[in-house]
Amino acid sequence: MKRLELAVVGCGEIAGYAALVSKLIPQIRLAACCDVDSARAQAFARRHGIRQVFTDYADLLARGSFDSLYLAVPHDLHSPMILQALEAGKPVLVEKPLARSLPEGLEIVEMAARRGVKVGVNYQYRYDSGCYALARAVQSGSLGRVHSIRINVPWRRTQSYFDAAPWHKTLARSGGGTLLTQGSHFLDVALWALDELPVSAVGYTASPGFEVEVETLAHGILQTRGGTLVNIASTMVAAREQAVTIEVYGQTGTAIYHDLPFPSVKFVGARIKPQRPPGWGLHALQRSLAGFARWVLEDDPFLIPAASALPVLAAVDALYRAAQTGDITLAHNPFDEEKA
Ligand SMILES: NC(=O)c1ccc[n+]([C@@H]2O[C@H](COP(=O)([O-])OP(=O)(O)OC[C@H]3O[C@@H](n4cnc5c(N)ncnc54)[C@H](O)[C@@H]3O)[C@@H](O)[C@H]2O)c1
Structure with missing residues (x-):
């Protein structure tokens, strides 16, 4: 089975949940992590068995060995980090929201289309x-x-x-x-x-x-x-x-x-058989992460481009x-x- 080598950027609150959940997803391996807070990055790496640890995002992009990025950082960093990732040709799953504002979001979408690199948003x-x-x-x-x-x-x-x-x-x-x-x-x-x-x-x-x-x-x-x-x-x-x-x-x-x-x-008032979300998983976060992996690896449609x-x-x-x-x-x- 093909596996997505994922680099986690921002080792805070939601990244902890995503890392736990990703252990249930056979298509994902956590390959690297990065946080400006060195102690936090080291602790995260130990907890989740991650070998490559970085404290600088540019350094991760230059020297890290991975396929795709999962960005779980404060909102003001979404846009600049995604644009840098696109320049490096790396697909991104960014935590919601895509960016702080519509103009930032539009710039990201335009550049992703121009570069032909996938960007997804974890609106799980x-x-x-x-x-x-x-x-x-x-x-x-x-x-x-x-x-x-x-x-x-x-x-x-x-x-x-x-x-x-x-x-x-x-x-x-x-x-x-x-x-x-x-x-x-x-x-x-x-x-x-x-x-x-x-x-x-x-x-x-x-x-x-x-x-x-x-x-x-x-x-x-x-x-x-x-x-x-x-x-x-x-x-x-x-x-x-x-x-x-x-x-x-x-x-x-x-x-x-x-x-x-x-x-x-x-x-109410309509006979509807509820449809099930694509992919197997206990939780929406698990299905969303797995969906992103399948999108990048197999070009399977992802619900949140x-x-x-x-x-x-x-x-x-x-x-x-x-x-x-x-x-x-x-x-x-x-x-x-x-x-x-
Ligand atoms: N999908 C969800 O249900 C859900 C839930 C909570 C948070 N979020 C989203 O996740 C993102 C992060 O939120 P959080 O609550 O985990 O925040 P957090 O503050 O707990 O974590 C952010 C981490 O980013 C690190 N960081 C800051 N600057 C950095 C840099 N330049 N390089 C590398 N790391 C850097 C911080 O040190 C911190 O560890 C936000 O977009 C938030 O809206 C999503």
């Missing part, structure tokens, strides 16, 4: 059994024309989330807060399912709970080119974390997704701009007059 919920079944039901037209989607992401992060990785606090390093970092997983699923670009947006952001630049709460509505309204509420300050839900309302049927206690989707992760960047950019440029304030509020 596309490989989640419930999200996949929901998306395929929408794509096949089984719910009829979809006019409304509502996404709720009621998650909780504690101070240790920002203390352990302070780059999450600043806009310059992260590009955004809960909408880009957490909500975009499910916004991506919705836009992938619809296969439509957003054309307009209204949105609000706020930062309750923490002394940080990024938003910890975001609400927004997008209108897609086909006229579907997509509503998202994303937060990291729920007192108790609750299930993520995606509700899809079509002309002839409804789909309701929950991620807890395990991923599931319920179809970089170009397909641009609509969600466009949507997040639009919602942030809407939140900044202001809303329609009622100049004349009848309730104030009643009180007076």
Whole structure:
């Protein structure tokens, strides 16, 4: 069997999970790792039996022996590291989001196409059994024309989330807060399912709970080119974390997704046999990593090529701009007059 020799860049939180999961994937071997924090890189290499250890990305690209890169670094490094990898001709699986902003994402996609090198994005919920079944039901037209989607992401992060990785606090390093970092997983699923670009947006952001630049709460509505309204509420300050839900309302049927206690989707008003995501695996992360390996090794279709992760960047950019440029304030509020 052909195996993908993978170099892990950024040996932090998610890379630890990816490394554990990759042990269950026969097509992947962890060949190298790299982190600016030398102790972290060494510990990661020991834990996962990795022989080549680097503390400098350029050095890894110049001297490392590997086929492809898995980038799990702060968001401001996604674009420059991917562009360097493309120059070196190395395929990349980058952690979500593709980049901090749409212009960065567009540059990556354009250069990947020009160089003919594969770039995938680990929006692994596309490989989640419930999200996949929901998306395929929408794509096949089984719910009829979809006019409304509502996404709720009621998650909780504690101070240790920002203390352990302070780059999450600043806009310059992260590009955004809960909408880009957490909500975009499910916004991506919705836009992938619809296969439509957003054309307009209204949105609000706020930062309750923490002394940080990024938003910890975001609400927004997008209108897609086909006229579907997509509503998202994303937060990291729920007192108790609750299930993520995606509700899809079509002309002839409804789909309701929950991620807890395990991923599931319920179809109402339409008889639909849920489709299973491609590849074997216990978890969406495992299927996504395996899917990337098969894409690079065998040219098997991967569910998340970089170009397909641009609509969600466009949507997040639009919602942030809407939140900044202001809303329609009622100049004349009848309730104030009643009180007076
Ligand atoms: N797919 C998911 O469900 C999921 C979950 C969590 C995080 N993520 C994504 O993974 C990425 C990393 O997030 P994290 O939570 O693991 O962050 P983290 O801060 O825990 O890890 C990032 C690592 O990158 C290292 N690093 C920083 N600069 C570097 C450089 N120049 N060269 C090499 N290493 C460098 C840091 O030292 C750190 O170890 C982000 O894109 C994040 O959004 C995805």
